[in-house]
Amino acid sequence: MHETSLVLAMCSQIEEMARAQKAQEVLSITVRIGEVAGVEEEIFAFAFEVYKKENPLFKKSELKIEKIPARKKCLACGEEFQGLSLKKCPRCGKEQFSYTGGDELQIAKVELMVED
Numbered sequence: 001m002h003e004t005s006l007v008l009a010m011c012s013q014i015e016e017m018a019r020a021q022k023a024q025e026v027l028s029i030t031v032r033i034g035e036v037a038g039v040e041e042e043i044f045a046f047a048f049e050v051y052k053k054e055n056p057l058f059k060k061s062e063l064k065i066e067k068i069p070a071r072k073k074c075l076a077c078g079e080e081f082q083g084l085s086l087k088k089c090p091r092c093g094k095e096q097f098s099y100t101g102g103d104e105l106q107i108a109k110v111e112l113m114v115e116d
């Protein structure tokens with residue numbers, strides 16, 4: 001399941017962050033998932049639930065997911081627009097476009113608990 005490896009990658013990145021700041025716990029993680037990133041939100045969340053049970057650092061972490069809508073750019077006129085359901089450019093009506101966003105998977109925010 002590729003969501004599991006994405007969770008692993010995300011958590012090891014956060015772990016490094018936490019270690020660098022000498023944090024005891026990760027309180028929450030906000031992650032941005034693009035509409036066309038090919039990530040199943042529910043599976044991703046589930047994989048995280050599984051992961052956090054085995055990792056004390058993440059025991060109390062809350063996972064927040066922000067969905068990022070797909071952005072497209074018309075190849076004919078350069079118009080940029082949003083929305084997966086739009087199959088035609090709203091300006092010129094052509095049906096050829098590329099994605100300029102919505103394929104991201106990124107950590108937006110991490111809250112750490114640091115005690116000394």
Ligand SMILES: [Zn+2]
Nearest residue numbers: 074077089092
């Ligand atoms: Zn166009």
